[in-house]
Amino acid sequence: MDYIIIFFLLSVYTWLYFFTRRSGLQKSGVATRLPPGPYPLPIIGNILELGDKPHHSLAAVSKTYGPLMSLKLRRITMIVVSSCEIAQEFFSKHDISFSSRSVPSAIRVIDSHNTSMVWLPVGDQWRRFRRICKEHLFSARQLDASRFLRKQKVQELLDFVHGCRMSGKPINIGETVAITTLNVLSNYIFSTDLAQYDSPSSQEFKNMVWAVMEIAGAPNLADYFPVLRSLDPHGLLRRSKFYNKKLLAIFEHYINELLHDLFLAGTDTTSNTLEWAMAELIHNPEKMLKARAEIKKGIGNDERTFEESDISRVPYLRAIIKETLRLHPLITFLVPHKAITDVEIKGYMVQTRRSCVTCGPWVKTQTFGRTHKGSSQRGRRRCLGLPLADILLHLMLGTLIHKFDWKIKGGIRTKDMDMTDKFGFTLKKILPLMAIPVKL
Numbered sequence: 001m002d003y004i005i006i007f008f009l010l011s012v013y014t015w016l017y018f019f020t021r022r023s024g025l026q027k028s029g030v031a032t033r034l035p036p037g038p039y040p041l042p043i044i045g046n047i048l049e050l051g052d053k054p055h056h057s058l059a060a061v062s063k064t065y066g067p068l069m070s071l072k073l074r075r076i077t078m079i080v081v082s083s084c085e086i087a088q089e090f091f092s093k094h095d096i097s098f099s100s101r102s103v104p105s106a107i108r109v110i111d112s113h114n115t116s117m118v119w120l121p122v123g124d125q126w127r128r129f130r131r132i133c134k135e136h137l138f139s140a141r142q143l144d145a146s147r148f149l150r151k152q153k154v155q156e157l158l159d160f161v162h163g164c165r166m167s168g169k170p171i172n173i174g175e176t177v178a179i180t181t182l183n184v185l186s187n188y189i190f191s192t193d194l195a196q197y198d199s200p201s202s203q204e205f206k207n208m209v210w211a212v213m214e215i216a217g218a219p220n221l222a223d224y225f226p227v228l229r230s231l232d233p234h235g236l237l238r239r240s241k242f243y244n245k246k247l248l249a250i251f252e253h254y255i256n257e258l259l260h261d262l263f264l265a266g267t268d269t270t271s272n273t274l275e276w277a278m279a280e281l282i283h284n285p286e287k288m289l290k291a292r293a294e295i296k297k298g299i300g301n302d303e304r305t306f307e308e309s310d311i312s313r314v315p316y317l318r319a320i321i322k323e324t325l326r327l328h329p330l331i332t333f334l335v336p337h338k339a340i341t342d343v344e345i346k347g348y349m350v351q352t353r354r355s356c357v358t359c360g361p362w363v364k365t366q367t368f369g370r371t372h373k374g375s376s377q378r379g380r381r382r383c384l385g386l387p388l389a390d391i392l393l394h395l396m397l398g399t400l401i402h403k404f405d406w407k408i409k410g411g412i413r414t415k416d417m418d419m420t421d422k423f424g425f426t427l428k429k430i431l432p433l434m435a436i437p438v439k440l
């Protein structure tokens with residue numbers, strides 16, 4: 001009986017504590033004015049609101065609490081931003097204040113937050129990494145100089161697809177374009193291919209990258225209850241160590257931390273975006289026809305392949321890439337930001353203490369094909385690989401749909417394709433796109 005009374009009193013106390021915080025009144029009388037959000041349960045806070053698809057559950061919750069809301073995840077206050085206007089305020093106006101990272105335990109356990117450009121706080125080492133990338137890899141001059149390399153790698157992709165067409169073999173689109181992307185990056189940096197089409201070791205590499213991304217993005221009780229870290233309730237810390245060790249072993253001969261970051265951040269994002277774009281076009285055949293007709297008209301010569309210089313002549317294809325990024329934002333919540341100073345936004349206070357700022361889920365139209373301006377990333381932590389990814393996405397998609405039509409393995413009708421996504425650090429298709437190239 002005593003236990004029941006103690007539990008009851010504790011619950012009332014916790015509830016009152018959070019209630020007074022939400023309404024902006026603390027004992028001291030200092031207003032904290034957290035953004036609105038669902039009332040937290042005693043002890044576990046709002047952890048249950050996340051579910052196993054946080055990008056869908058938070059989109060639903062934000063319909064009630066608006067585009068700036070807060071959730072209590074035990075010791076972390078999660079600030080969720082889901083409108084472009086407020087995101088701009090965070091990452092343009094208060095960019096420096098939100099330029100740090102909130103680091104999940106699965107990353108801490110492998111010590112990446114001390115060495116990785118993605119997780120380092122803004123400081124000398126992070127600046128040095130970004131400067132190297134900007135000047136030596138992603139500057140307009142460097143991108144222009146490596147045009148021939150991309151052409152050669154996309155030609156190899158085309159040859160592989162031709163071979164599969166001849167034998168009627170289905171292609172795992174995500175895995176295949178991941179190899180093209182990986183080889184573009186590895187030739188860019190060490191003048192050698194790191195992967196081959198149709199090889200089990202390349203497939204293993206892709207699986208490892210996905211495992212690392214899935215682990216980093218998975219909700220983890222150990223993040224909210226540090227006392228559980230040693231128990232590792234979901235096995236995520238153990239798996240994080242295992243896969244990162246394996247990946248580092250693959251790159252051992254070539255790579256330091258900076259390059260490890262680039263391969264990880266660049267391959268999975270680009271290949272999954274391309275896989276979504278292809279899936280949407282196969283799912284919407286009339287859009288595929290329109291895009292192909294535009295490419296043919298833009299090139300004007302059916303013999304040659306689609307090239308980088310053609311990208312400016314195909315506005316519809318460019319809109320398809322933008323629309324894919326809108327409907328399937330690969331890093332749904334950005335890499336979580338952390339405030340380094342307390343900031344007041346829209347009359348609410350975002351505090352440094354244990355804050356974690358995520359952007360998205362965007363409340364959005366779920367059908368593919370909306371015409372829109374597209375959104376761009378802002379702030380000093382914005383993606384620095386996007387100029388390269390942008391070229392590769394247009395080049396690979398244009399090439400794949402210009403020369404071939406595509407059907408789905410197993411004779412599945414295109415309108416019956418499963419377009420469900422799976423939550424991880426990156427958002428991938430739950431079923432990989434297995435498509436068969438068909439001669440036009």
Ligand code: HEM
Binds near residue numbers: 270273377378382
């Ligand atoms: C379609 C492809 C891509 C998408 C959708 C994408 C998306 C993103 C997003 C959303 C962020 C986090 C921004 C933030 O937290 O504010 C990011 C960061 C980053 N991206 Fe990308 N990215 C792509 C391609 C690439 C490529 C090709 C590379 C390099 C080869 C790359 C390297 C990075 C790095 C290093 C960061 C961390 C930057 C920092 O924290 O300072 N990304 N990316």
